[in-house]
Amino acid sequence: MGRVPIVNENYWRVIEAARRDLHHSLVQNNNNSAPILLRLAFHDAVNYDASTGRGGANGSVRFTQELSRPPNKGIENAVRFCEQIKRRHPDITYADLYQLAGIVAVEVTGGPAIDFVPGRADADAPDEDNIPNPRGGSDHLRNVFYRMGLNDKDIVVLSGAHALGGAHKDRSGFEGNFTRNPLKFDNSYFVELLRGDTPGLVKFPTDKALLTDSRFRPFVELYARDQRAFFRDYADSHKKLSELGFNYQGSNMYEDDRCYEEVDQCAKPYGVVNDGRCPGQYGYAQPYSSGNGCCPGYC
Numbered sequence: 001m002g003r004v005p006i007v008n009e010n011y012w013r014v015i016e017a018a019r020r021d022l023h024h025s026l027v028q029n030n031n032n033s034a035p036i037l038l039r040l041a042f043h044d045a046v047n048y049d050a051s052t053g054r055g056g057a058n059g060s061v062r063f064t065q066e067l068s069r070p071p072n073k074g075i076e077n078a079v080r081f082c083e084q085i086k087r088r089h090p091d092i093t094y095a096d097l098y099q100l101a102g103i104v105a106v107e108v109t110g111g112p113a114i115d116f117v118p119g120r121a122d123a124d125a126p127d128e129d130n131i132p133n134p135r136g137g138s139d140h141l142r143n144v145f146y147r148m149g150l151n152d153k154d155i156v157v158l159s160g161a162h163a164l165g166g167a168h169k170d171r172s173g174f175e176g177n178f179t180r181n182p183l184k185f186d187n188s189y190f191v192e193l194l195r196g197d198t199p200g201l202v203k204f205p206t207d208k209a210l211l212t213d214s215r216f217r218p219f220v221e222l223y224a225r226d227q228r229a230f231f232r233d234y235a236d237s238h239k240k241l242s243e244l245g246f247n248y249q250g251s252n253m254y255e256d257d258r259c260y261e262e263v264d265q266c267a268k269p270y271g272v273v274n275d276g277r278c279p280g281q282y283g284y285a286q287p288y289s290s291g292n293g294c295c296p297g298y299c
């Protein structure tokens with residue numbers, strides 16, 4: 001993002017409390033809801049259209065008209081999970097809540113920390129549909145993800161989210177987990193992909209397309225042999241995904257006009273919570289150390 005929103009201190013506290021609550025609630029149910037929360041974050045963001053700037057991570061999947069679309073089957077469970085968090089932290093926007101839930105889901109299952117910038121305003125109507133069809137090929141994947149302004153690397157690395165969870169006959173028509181440990185976020189999706197069909201594990205045509213497409217495959221091979229590279233690139237692409245259609249308008253959660261300053265002009269430690277420390281993972285403060293005088297992710 002060229003311009004970053006600076007939320008005010010009150011809203012920042014709301015975010016940190018919601019993050020702790022999400023973390024705690026997930027751990028309490030043994031992380032079983034982590035896969036569907038990650039899928040929720042994806043399905044809220046996926047409808048972004050880079051050419052019009054419409055749609056994206058704006059909370060619109062909560063609307064019945066969008067939620068009841070067949071590819072969203074199962075997401076209602078994640079929306080319900082988040083509704084409990086929203087009841088306890090009513091000031092968080094749905095748009096922020098769904099993206100925060102996706103990021104916490106990755107973290108609690110062992111995946112990389114993903115930078116979270118709060119401040120998304122909620123949409124007041126459903127988005128148009130841009131959800132990928134699991135029976136598609138590489139052209140279809142490119143149509144869907146290019147429309148969002150994402151690239152080939154984003155397509156492959158984000159597909160690695162299929163380390164978590166699986167498919168259900170009554171939702172997508174497919175059945176089975178993607179990997180052997182569906183509650184562990186690691187590079188096993190890519191390892192399994194290269195291994196080929198395994199009884200009990202499911203691979204969609206869109207997953208297999210990553211192997212047959214000559215521009216996708218090198219990324220599959222890289223991430224299968226190098227989990228650090230996967231985590232690094234995943235954290236970048238997931239942040240991008242979580243900020244598609246980031247809408248700052250119509251909200252009183254922001255500090256003031258400074259929030260619209262250009263990143264490289266900002267010299268104030270926005271986002272510092274106390275004692276010169278920055279907000280960190282799970283709400284714990286981390287030492288403040290940023291060359292430009294700002295907390296990571298803030299300016």
Ligand code: HEM
Pocket residue numbers: 034035036038039042074132133134135141155158159161162164165166167168169171172173174204206
């Ligand atoms: C590349 C195109 C993609 C397609 C075609 C696709 C399609 C699907 C389908 C059909 C399911 C099974 C739903 C069910 O039967 O319960 C699923 C599950 C899942 N998807 Fe994707 N997906 C894609 C990309 C992504 C991305 C980018 C993410 C997250 C960043 C993601 C996260 C998940 C997760 C975590 C599950 C497991 C949900 C559960 O266990 O309940 N997917 N996906």
